[in-house]
Amino acid sequence: MKRAVVLLSGGLDSTTALFWAREKGYRLEGLSVLYGQRHARELDAARSVAIAAGCSLNEVSLSLPWLAASALVDKKKRLPRLPLGRIGKDGIPSTYVPGRNTIFLALAASLADAVGAEAIVIGANALDYSGYPDCRPEFLEAFEETARQGTKRGVEGAPLKILAPLLRMTKRRIVELGLRLGAPLERTWSCYKGGRVPCGCCDSCKLRAKGFSEAGVADPALAAA
Template sequence: MSVIQETTPSTSALVLFSGGQDSATCLAWALERFERVETVGFDYGQRHLVEMQARQAVRDGMARALPAWAGRLGEDHVIDLTGYGRIAESALTADRKIEMDARGLPTTFVPGRNLIFLVAAAALADRRGLEVLVGGMCETDYSGYPDCRHETMEVMARALSLGLDKPVVIDTPLMWLTKAETWALAHRIGGDGLVELIVEDSHTCYRGDRAHRHAWGYGCGECPACELRAAGYEEWVSAR
């Protein structure tokens, strides 16, 4: 799904890349489509450094999993947003219990995280000459985060287009996919090799658990992120 349609085909993209299942799938999706692909990650004071480590492991493995497009993968960028993370405290940046808050939002919600990420990514893309922003936001299977919604992406693309005085395209290929369909998309793009890379090296667990290995990857198996990933994997495997 693209927000703000292009008038001419784009050849380059900047992938918002966390090293998780969704962003790994989006990176593969972008490599399949664009001639030049760069990645950007954000250090916003995450409690678990394993997320930043997973980014590099997945990037390194992507060239092996998708050798036909390895030459398309360009530079990686990491933006320091630790000051923002201290302001927008959550269970991902502080020692807090994972539960629902008074608004009905999970305490893993980092207020405005995707909005901040998109502004920073758009500024970087502008300076790097990259035409499309690619993100793993998803409205079908998500943890209740309002900044993952399609409507939010539409408004952000419009605001960025006005603020930068040029069309800003945000591609969200997972927006209407279930987690099972996300596994299926990865398999269609890169077969068993890409799926194995995502299982082995990507990281989703909110608790930063890399001690427990499951069929779907590493994680505690109990937090909402693990439960969603595991259920999607089981549904995909059962449907194959």
């Protein structure tokens, strides 16, 4: 059976990507990373989603104090509050976590090479997104080449594929795909803040709300909160 490592943050995009990979027939190997983010709420969501998908979840906890350069890690930094139309168009925001997807993909490539997975699935999106450089197609293509050169699989002629099925989708299409796949969107957490209910004000909440609104459905996570 073909096997894939899926980076799972517990948000809307990675959960939809996980269920996309499941539908494609991959045996799933989830990977979640704690890197000092403001809250552990999303890891709880990732665990809950992994249970719903019936997949194992590898949890990695990193201690990288310099990531406090990001407002997603350092609670003293203010989260940006841009109008929806400016999100992703105002330069790289303070919520950018330095090298996050480079770190995540390196961990995923290591896990994939260890367990014999042929693909890494990542829910990166370069359309309705915050403008992070490590979500762009150029970066993912370059990392695929890095993995080809730097893994056992790669030099043995079966290079890892980096699959980013949501890369060019709008949030509306992501919501519609997640619903069609039966992904447990009610279990997902996208808000940059912790707490019991999403704040509704951060970039991530706004992009998510846009997706559900344009798809014409209520966000089941809000009903479940």
